[in-house]
Amino acid sequence: MSAAGTHFEHPDVVVCPGGPMLLRGKHTIEDADGVPHETTRPVTAVCRCDRSASFPWCDGTHRVLPAKLRPT
Amino acid sequence: MHLPHPRGPLTEELLGALRSGIDDFYAVLAAAPTATGEDAALALWVLHELHYRGFGEVPEQLEWDPQLIRVRRVLEHDLENRLRDRFTAPEGLSFVEDVFDWIDGHEGPSLARHVHRDADREQVLELFRLRSLYHLKEADPTAWVVPRLGxxxxxxxxxxQYDEYGAGDPNRLHHHLFAEGMRASGLEPAYDAYLHLVPLEVLEQNNALSMFGLHRRLRGAALGxxxxxxxxxxxxxxxxxxxxxRLGFPAEMxxxxxxxxxxxxxxxxxAVRTICAALLEEEPELEEDLWFGAFTCLDLEDRFARTMLARWGVEEEVA
Structure with missing residues (x-):
């Protein structure tokens, strides 16, 4: 048995290629108009394509955008 | 929860035997191999249900009756073969990298699009009744997969799953939200209330999910x-x-x-980037079953959507 334990990466922020940013835990996001939005679920998807109808949260809209309009 | 009405020779035997309180199911076992269509699907749904909440009139110990398990396996074997016959694994694609594009490239009829613009109130109520079979146990079949993973x-x-189950708050549990929506819409939120109405396609959607969840061997298909x-x-x-x-349904729904x-x-x-990615790191040989599960999900939904649109006389709307 190895002396060192196993440690798994478990980041608080995960950037999804072409999609949202996942946030683990409780956070408050201030939008461009200065309005605060509190996360309510264990993991939240934050919009990165700027076209979500639920902004600042992701609603899957990036999936219908042409590839060049999707976040990198 | 009460046993449903039979839909053919196998369910006549099975439901009769379950109601009678005997524990001899040889006649049921004899009828299983030749059962087809709704008869076979309803029998399998009833047998799976013994592993969820069960039926008031069926003794709890029958959940693990060897003869009933044997009947279940005959029906599941047939279902799995039919599902696999429809499936061809995509070549040269990585599940984690490519599954979103693969799904977006899938063209199928969309019930949501019909509800969005054109459906009338009665069609939507019908959809809720049929969908209730799954939505009232939403996430439950996948819960069985948990102990089978690394x-x-x-x-x-x-x-x-924690989010599906309301992060500990029963008021936010997803299948409870649907039950509240049904109640507010004047429907009965019990998962046997509309069982007599559901077509073959809905029974098979539910049976596939339960089968994937109940078999460790099919954990890849369950997660796909x-x-x-x-x-x-x-x-x-x-x-x-x-x-x-648009149709003025209550806020709960x-x-x-x-x-x-x-x-x-x-x-x-x-699901894709953490669950399936972790599964593939631990068990890369399961990638084909991830695709099989994903395909089966889309395929069964297409078949259900086609049935409903045809029933309503609506021309297919491709998503």
Whole structure:
């Protein structure tokens, strides 16, 4: 048995290629108009394509955008 | 929960035997291999149900009756073969990298699109009755997969399931939200209330999910199904919510779909990038079954959507 334990990466922020940013835990996001939005679920998807109808949260809209309009 | 009405020779035998309180199911076993269609599907649904909440009139110990398990296996074997016959694994694609594009390239009829713009109130109520069979046990079949996984995939699946079950708050548990929506819409939120109405396609959607969940061997298919299910939910849920508002449905039902817009935008990412990715790191040989599960999810939904649109006399609307 190895002396060192196993440690798994478990980041608080995960950037999804072409999609949202996942946030683990409780956070408050201030939008461009200065309005605060509190996360309510264990993991939240934050919009990165700027076209979500639920902004600042992701609603899957990036999936219908042409590839060049999707976040990198 | 009460046993349903039979739909053919196998369910005549099975339901009769379950009601009689005997524990000899040889006649049921004899009828199983030749059962087809709704008769076979309803029998399998009833046998799976013994592993969920069960039926008031069926003794609890029959859940693990060897003869009934044997009948279940005959029916599951047939279902799995039929599902696999329809499936061809995509070549040269990586599940984690490519499944979103693969799903977006899939052309199928969309019930959400119909509800969004054109459906009338009675059609939507009919859809709720039929969907209630699954929505009232939403996430339950996938819960069986948890103990079959390695550390990373297990933690990842629980992160998603925790949200499905309301993060500990029973008021936010997803199948409870649907029950509240049904009640507010004048429907009965019990998962046997509309069982007599559901067509073959709905029984098979539910049977496939239960079979994937109950068999450790099919854990890859269960998680592939989960990924495809979550990845085809967010935008259609938005269309559903807007269609329900158009038709004046109560806020509780609109909320159920509105919740799924944001929840499933998270869940689709978790399902693919954390759950399935971790599964493949631990068990790379399961990639083909991930595709099989994902394909089966889309395929069964297409078949259900076609049935309903044909029933309503609506020309197919491709998503």
């Amino acid at each position: 550390v990373r995939a297990k933690a990842a699946l629980m992160e998603l 199904h989960l990924a495809a299910f979550e990845a085809t939910s967010s935008l259609p849920s938005r269309r559903m919510a807007q269609g329900l508002e 609109v909320d159920y779909y509105a919740e799924h817009v944001e929840a499933d935008a998270v869940h689709e990412q978790l």
